[in-house]
Structures are given as C-alpha cells and as structure tokens.
Ligand SMILES: Nc1ncnc2c1ncn2[C@@H]1O[C@H](COP(=O)(O)OP(=O)(O)O)[C@@H](O)[C@H]1O
C-alpha cells in the first residue's frame with residue numbers, strides 16, 4: 333500500500349516535471365503527442381465541414397478531399413503531375429546547388445573572392461523569385477526552362493550565402509594544425525575546409541530544398557500545362573476544393589518524405605557528427 | 608648553423624580600437640641544438656604560445672629573426688611539427704586517417720601512409736583504436752593521436768604547447784614517459800629537437816635537458832637551467848635530491864613572475 337502510494341507520488345511528481353523547460357520526454361510520448369495533433373486537426377476539420385459551419389463550396393470535408401484525390405489518380409493522371417513537379421524541383425535545385433556550393437566554398441575560403449561577390453549576392457537574395465516569373469516568361473516562354481529558372485533564381489543566392497558563412501567559420505585551430513602538417517593553400521581547402529563544412533552544407537541544402545518546393549508551385553500556378561500547381565489552378569476553375577486541398581496535402585507529404593530521405597542520407601554520410 | 612636560432616624576437620599585437628598595442632614578447636634570443644629537449648616555463652599570458660607559434664610559422668614576429676637549420680622561418684612547414692593544448696584532431700577522420708594526414712599530404716601512397724600510421728599507432732599505444740573517431744576518445748587518447756600525427760610526418764623539431772595541460776595527473780605522467788620514449792631517450796643519435804611549453808615544473812624538469820623560465824608579460828627569458836639528470840629517466844627521478852633542488856630553484860623564480868603577472 334505504502335509502496336504503491338509512494339510510487340504514485342513519484343509518478344505525479346515526474347508528470348509535473350515533464351513541463352519543465354528543456355527536459356526531454358520519452359520517445360513514446362513524443363510520437364503519441366505528434367499523432368494527437370493530427371487527430372485534433374482532422375477532427376476539427378471534419379467537424380467544421382460536417383456541421384455546416386463552412387460551406388462545401390469553400391472547404392471540402394476530409395472525406396471529400398480523399399475521394400477527390402482518388403479520382404485525381406484514377407482519372408486525371410495525377411501521378412504524371414507529381415512526377416513533373418518533382419523533376420522540376422530536383423532539376424532546378426541540383427543546378428542551383430552545382431553552381432552555388434563551389435562558389436560559396438570559394439567565397440568562404442578566399443576573402444578576396446568573398447569581397448567581390450558578397451555585396452551583390454546579399455542584395456540578390458532578397459529579390460523575390462516569384463516576382464521574376466513574368467519577366468522569365470518573356471525571356472524563356474512558359475516551357476521547362478522558365479520553371480527551372482524560377483527555382484534556380486530562388487535557391488542559388490541563398491545557398492551561396494549560407495555555404496560561404498559555413499566555410500568561413502571553419503575552425504582556425506584545425507586549419508593551423510593542417511598547416512603544421514605540411515598543407516598549403518589548395519590542400520587546406522580540399523582536406524580541411526570542405527570536409528569540415530560538408531555536414532552543415534548538406535543541412536543548408538536540405539533547408540533550401542524545402543523552399544524550392546514553394547517556388548515550383550508558384551511557377552506552376554502561372555503558365556503551366558502540367559504539375560501539381562497547375563492541377564490546383566485547374567481545380568479552382570471547377571470550384572473543386574477537395575482536389576485543391578488534396579494537392580496541397582500531397583505537396584506536404586512529398587516535402588516530408590524528401591526531408592526524411594535527406595536527413596537519413598546526411599546521417600549515413602557524416603556518422604562522425606552524431607557521436 | 609644547425610638547430611634553432613632566435614635573435615631579437617619581439618611580437619606586439621595591435622590594440623583593439625584605441626587601446627595601446629600589447630607587447631607579448633620582449634627582445635628574445637634563444638639557441639637550441641639539434642636533438643635537445645628544451646622546456647619553457649612561465650606564468651600564463653607571458654607569450655609562450657606566441658613564441659612557439661612564431662617558430663611554427665603560424666604567426667609572424669614584429670621584429671627579429673628565426674632560423675631553423677640555417678633557413679629563415681617565414682611560414683609553416685612539415686619539418687616543424689606541432690601539438691596544441693586544445694584538441695585539434697580532424698573530427699571527420701578516424702585515428703588512423705588523422706595520423707595518415709601528413710604522409711598523404713606529401714604524396715605518400717595509401718599503402719605507404721598506412722604503414723607509417725601503423726608504426727606510430729604501435730609506438731604511441733593506440734592499437735585497437737585505429738577506427739575510432741576522435742570524439743569517441745578520452746583526452747589522453749586524443750593527445751596520443753595528435754602526437755602520433757605529428758611524428759608520422761617525421762618532423763625535425765617538435766613544438767609542444769602544453770600538450771598535456773588538459774589531462775588528469777595520472778594520464779599526464781604516463782604521457783610524459785611516452786613522450787620521452789618516442790623522443791628517443793635511449794637513442795641519442797636519433798633524437799628530435801623539442802620545444803616543450805608547460806606551466807608544470809615537475810613536467811618541465813622531468814622531460815628536458817634544459818629549462819627556461821619566462822618573465823611575466825612582456826615575456827623574456829629570465830632564467831636558464833641545465834637539468835643534471837641523465838636519460839633514460841623514469842618516474843623515480845622525481846624523488847631524487849637533484850630533482851628536488853632544481854624544483855626548489857625554479858619554484859621561487861616562477862612564484863615571483865606569477866605574482867608580477869597577477870599584479871598586472
Ligand atoms: N592574436 C592575438 N591578438 C591580440 N593579443 C594576443 C593575441 N595572441 C596573444 N595575445 C596576447 O599576448 C599575450 C601572450 O599570449 P600567449 O602567447 O598566448 O601567452 P601564454 O601562452 O604564455 O599563456 C597575452 O597577453 C595575450 O592576450
């Protein structure tokens with residue numbers, strides 16, 4: 333009895349402690365809480381639409397959205413749209429990374445190169461990529477080149493600046509250790525700055541890939557014949573909020589999956605950071 | 608002229624904003640013969656690291672000259688190896704790869720580098736840790752690896768800046784004996800030249816042929832004593848009367864400087 337009471341007492345106490353700042357919670361509790369939010373969210377959504385509080389014209393119910401999704405796949409080749417969008421994001425993102433990562437590394441390593449590019453790039457990265465769409469259509473038409481250009485424009489300057497900051501912050505004591513081991517200029521870049529920066533650079537790329545998803549949809553809302561953004565635009569014409577919502581959710585899910593893949597790739601590539 | 612030769616070396620650091628510049632080293636002269644083991648003692652902030660970094664080529668003197676084996680020192684080079692007090696292993700390389708860094712950088716093949724690394728892994732007692740990442744190692748093991756990494760490059764002079772400063776007392780004593788062993792206490796003809804900075808008097812005397820005491824900032828060499836103990840040495844010498852006499856002498860010298868440093 334007494335023991336039971338005391339244990340109970342302890343549990344109460346630890347229950348109170350879980351609200352203490354920075355105190356970790358158990359993995360099980362973490363998953364349960366994460367799922368709980370989705371349940372609350374879906375419940376609220378179903379209630380708002382089911383009770384007639386909101387007209388179906390403006391917001392479809394969760395079930396409507398799901399069945400609209402089904403017909404998208406079955407009748408409208410939605411897989412093709414998804415493939416198109418993924419390809420545009422990855423294409424634009426990879427081109428941007430191929431330009432920006434080397435440039436950022438050079439800027440971080442060599443202060444002269446940094447002084448040359450940094451002011452312009454700091455300015456350019458505040459130019460909103462979406463505002464360039466009309467201009468890009470004028471230059472490149474409404475084909476794939478224009479879509480890729482939007483994503484490249486939106487990502488490249490961000491990546492350059494982030495990579496330059498990361499490379500510039502390489503631990504000086506490691507650079508000095510390499511010097512005393514006989515390294516010179518290029519060797520320092522290749523064997524110290526790049527490997528030291530690599531994990532954070534990959535994290536920066538993961539972040540920018542998330543942003544690239546928002547640019548591609550904007551690019552597809554205007555002047556596109558395919559893609560998730562184009563489908564959402566079409567659905568608006570048909571006043572099909574179910575399809576629109578389903579499209580938005582699909583974007584979220586793909587983003588979540590790529591993010592997860594990216595994270596696990598980073599963990600595999602840079603096991604030493606996790607120690 | 609062979610060995611290390613320092614003449615009229617000074618270093619002052621520009622002050623921040625309108626502050627006056629900091630004079631870290633007063634004109635300093637020093638000669639070290641090849642194969643000699645010299646310890647440098649001094650209160651913290653007296654310019655010991657500054658002097659070592661200048662010899663390594665990581666920093667430039669304000670005035671004066673440094674020559675190693677007759678060559679003027681203007682930049683880092685692999686003939687002058689260094690071990691730092693802070694842990695500076697490359698965290699993305701394993702113990703083995705860290706030790707291979709120098710040989711690889713001078714163009715050794717993968718097989719050659721692995722052979723060299725194996726030799727120094729054995730010599731520094733790192734067997735079984737080849738595949739560990741630096742973060743998985745204790746401080747003592749990390750400094751062993753740093754020492755092996757410097758030695759694998761076959762430097763002519765070793766610059767050691769309080770390499771055992773962050774280690775506990777027992778580990779430290781083990782590392783001192785290890786250092787004497789790899790230095791070549793029992794192989795006089797193969798000895799490397801060593802400049803060893805420390806603020807531990809026992810350590811300075813136990814290791815060196817010669818002990819220098821630096822004054823409080825701005826640093827200069829205040830006292831210079833030869834250590835009348837023969838190699839090889841083991842920890843027992845720390846109980847000998849000669850050792851105690853040296854220690855007493857150095858202690859009074861240093862106390863005076865530490866007091867001056869503390870009073871500003
Ligand atoms: N990069 C630097 N910039 C300005 N002052 C420095 C710099 N490095 C060292 N100093 C100053 O020079 C003096 C000697 O430093 P240091 O050589 O590190 O001393 P020690 O190694 O003997 O403790 C200190 O007062 C320190 O503040």
Ligand SMILES: [Mg+2]
Nearest residue numbers: 655656657768
């Ligand atoms: Mg120091």
